[in-house]
Amino acid sequence: MCIGIVGRVVEFDAAGPAVARTGTVDTVVGRRQVCFAFLPDAAVGDLVLVHSGYAIDRVDDADGDGGGR
Template sequence: MCLAIPGQIQRIEEDELRTGTVSFAGVTKEVCLALVPEASVGDYVIVHVGFAISKVDEQAAQKSLSLIEQLSSCQTDESPSS
């Protein structure tokens, strides 16, 4: 399964590919911003495999990040039966 994760743009390089630094709850990654030319520093974008694919408002981004955090903290002690 593939996930697209929201992150906040910290810096933009107006280079050939229009790349930028995006923060995902404190973890920063270099992302291609070419598909969202309207995005600017401070905006939230949805990122999939290194490409920002759309802008999203801060409230929706925070809600998604909260849900992802809840999912990652859910662990079961059950193991599959043999």
């Protein structure tokens, strides 16, 4: 069984290559540093599903838990 957590994208790190950019996601368990290699077009404010440190999919607000706190 795999576990993912939903969170809202807060910011992206300025340094680093665009193909593997990282950023901060606010979740119900706190803020996490996440890699956006699988969602290169993610934007601040998006609700995303995070698994093993990677944002793997977008989530509609109606489907998620509200994204963080």
